[in-house]
Amino acid sequence: MFYREAGQFKTTYASDMAVLPILQDRIGLAVILLIGFVGIPLLGGNFFLQTVMIPFLVFSLAAIGLNILTGYTGLLSLGSGAFMGVGAYACYKLTTIYPGVNIVIWIVASGFFAAAIGVVFGLPSLRIKGFYLIVATLAAQFFLQWSFVRIPWLYNYNASGAIEVPQRLFAGIPLTGANATPVTRYLVLLGIVTFLTWIASNLVHGRIGRSWMAVRDMDIAAELMGIRLLPAKLLAFAVSSFYCGVAGACMMFLWYGGGEANDAFNINQSFTILFMVIIGGLGSLIGSFLGAAFISILPTALKFGVPALGIAIPGTVAEHATYILLGALIIFFLIVEPHGLARLWQIGKQKLRMWPFPY
Amino acid sequence: MDLIYSIFVDPFLQMAGAPDLLVQTLWEGFVGGILYALIALGFVLIFKASGVFNFAQGIMVVFAALTLVGLYEKGVPAFLALALTIGVMFLIAAAVERVVLRPLVNQPDIILFMATFGLTYLLIGLGEAIFGGNPKVMIAEQLYLPKGAVDIKMLGGVVTLQKIDIAAAVIALAMIACLSVFFQYTRIGRALRAVADSHKAALSVGISLNQIWVIVWFLAGVVALITGIMWGARSDVSFALQVVALKALPVLVLGGFTSIPGAVVGGLIIGIGEKIGEFYWGPLVGGATESWLAYCIALVFLMFRPQGLFGERIIERI
Numbered sequence: 001m002f003y004r005e006a007g008q009f010k011t012t013y014a015s016d017m018a019v020l021p022i023l024q025d026r027i028g029l030a031v032i033l034l035i036g037f038v039g040i041p042l043l044g045g046n047f048f049l050q051t052v053m054i055p056f057l058v059f060s061l062a063a064i065g066l067n068i069l070t071g072y073t074g075l076l077s078l079g080s081g082a083f084m085g086v087g088a089y090a091c092y093k094l095t096t097i098y099p100g101v102n103i104v105i106w107i108v109a110s111g112f113f114a115a116a117i118g119v120v121f122g123l124p125s126l127r128i129k130g131f132y133l134i135v136a137t138l139a140a141q142f143f144l145q146w147s148f149v150r151i152p153w154l155y156n157y158n159a160s161g162a163i164e165v166p167q168r169l170f171a172g173i174p175l176t177g178a179n180a181t182p183v184t185r186y187l188v189l190l191g192i193v194t195f196l197t198w199i200a201s202n203l204v205h206g207r208i209g210r211s212w213m214a215v216r217d218m219d220i221a222a223e224l225m226g227i228r229l230l231p232a233k234l235l236a237f238a239v240s241s242f243y244c245g246v247a248g249a250c251m252m253f254l255w256y257g258g259g260e261a262n263d264a265f266n267i268n269q270s271f272t273i274l275f276m277v278i279i280g281g282l283g284s285l286i287g288s289f290l291g292a293a294f295i296s297i298l299p300t301a302l303k304f305g306v307p308a309l310g311i312a313i314p315g316t317v318a319e320h321a322t323y324i325l326l327g328a329l330i331i332f333f334l335i336v337e338p339h340g341l342a343r344l345w346q347i348g349k350q351k352l353r354m355w356p357f358p359y
Numbered sequence: 360m361d362l363i364y365s366i367f368v369d370p371f372l373q374m375a376g377a378p379d380l381l382v383q384t385l386w387e388g389f390v391g392g393i394l395y396a397l398i399a400l401g402f403v404l405i406f407k408a409s410g411v412f413n414f415a416q417g418i419m420v421v422f423a424a425l426t427l428v429g430l431y432e433k434g435v436p437a438f439l440a441l442a443l444t445i446g447v448m449f450l451i452a453a454a455v456e457r458v459v460l461r462p463l464v465n466q467p468d469i470i471l472f473m474a475t476f477g478l479t480y481l482l483i484g485l486g487e488a489i490f491g492g493n494p495k496v497m498i499a500e501q502l503y504l505p506k507g508a509v510d511i512k513m514l515g516g517v518v519t520l521q522k523i524d525i526a527a528a529v530i531a532l533a534m535i536a537c538l539s540v541f542f543q544y545t546r547i548g549r550a551l552r553a554v555a556d557s558h559k560a561a562l563s564v565g566i567s568l569n570q571i572w573v574i575v576w577f578l579a580g581v582v583a584l585i586t587g588i589m590w591g592a593r594s595d596v597s598f599a600l601q602v603v604a605l606k607a608l609p610v611l612v613l614g615g616f617t618s619i620p621g622a623v624v625g626g627l628i629i630g631i632g633e634k635i636g637e638f639y640w641g642p643l644v645g646g647a648t649e650s651w652l653a654y655c656i657a658l659v660f661l662m663f664r665p666q667g668l669f670g671e672r673i674i675e676r677i
Binding site: 274 | 468479485602608612647
């Protein structure tokens, strides 16, 4: 009824090719951004920001990264956890060596280090395809994870062997460390995520994104059409690792506030991000957000939501139930809609355009 | 110079200096490789017949072993428990076929791969809820598996072989031989190979895909049970075993996804390479290389043969 594009005429080529061609979509996006930047910090408590919104945003960023590699370029990767780790350690080293530079710059810059490592481990992708590529990325995952523990230089020879996040200011307010409030961390994180999502959206809608999708659909055909496979695939690895690296740095500095690599960046993290991408929808940016929301919020919701309903369950049972439920939901969603939540979103929008008429 | 010496000369001098240690390392690598091969075998069976990359094989190993031990602890005699566990594996196979595979027929590979992930989580949750998360001791003695060690004097030293390792190797090799015979000479085996070749052609000559899938998942379940017993007898039965399943990936890739001999050869290369690498070259980089060395070995092989050692040649057409 109110979601109709009737009367919106496209008079230029640019408006025809716009990412959000419908006025209501643009309004919707603006409303979501307004809620994100103003509404949630005002209304959400610290607990909500810390346990729901910050994890959601961090995982969204990582999911966008993996989606660029797996969803858009068709290269399966199980190394995203390790690339997040590279970002976190790079950021830690940078900010301890150059403490004067603004931390936000280092968080974003650490992505470039992850990108460089990603390119190195992406080199085999030209020759190795499909499920076989998993092994190359697993090699990256386990080798990097091993390096995080074995190279003490990376964590500044700390006795704990973990990253100890120092206090850094952003515009005079503590952004990292123990004194930072969740609201500041949330707002900076939201800013980074919004900016990088905008970049990713432009990348995947432009020439580069099209060449990635051509490679995904059939790489030999893409090669025959003049797309150079090695640069295209390596660029996908680089951009994907960049996003994962920034997500890792954000995770360490804006969410965890310190921790050990083997806990934070292990193989399970890679799996979690792969879940998000697949549940959300391969080859869809909005899917990355939906998937991240689903997978990162579900365990928290189960943990805190079920007792809130008045059903008291002991912690261990709840943990098992979370596993069972998560497994069952993954299978259920794959059966109902193999193309993920993003497709459901699209179908919903299509239905809304017709509503209340059936055709 | 020193570095080059310690990489290229010193390890070999060590090998020549203490051949008994070398044999011991080789044997440990061999046994480890056999066990990797067993897990990889479960993968191969399912991949051949249904094209599903079954990530849940690792947790199936744990689940089967836990069921066996759990039943025994409830007072069921050991061999009855074994039979019951096989029954449970059949139920899982049937349930997986009915609930997961059938609705997802004809979906892209990665979707099915993810579905087996869901299955993994489901089985982890179920296993922990039913049997608890604590490690359990495998009922090796009750199943008449040998205990203790044999010392063999050779090459101027003593090589110690655990009897359970010998048993594991023998049983594993026997099972692989049985499976090969089963695939080659029985009616069901032929049907399985037909399905592996082409689903459509197999359907058109009247082979029921659904039945075949139940059979292969069941076979993979039995392989998982045997792997679980062997692995559990060497260490404890715990969910940590599931991580070992990830080691089966390089094995699988090395041998090729569709080849049973490939799984065995790949398992041996990875198992032996990992142990030798860790023992002779590991100290150079600070040890604990076992976590990633296997993947790097597989990667090196893949660079030269992208389809694995025994895989079917990948032919791409436009």
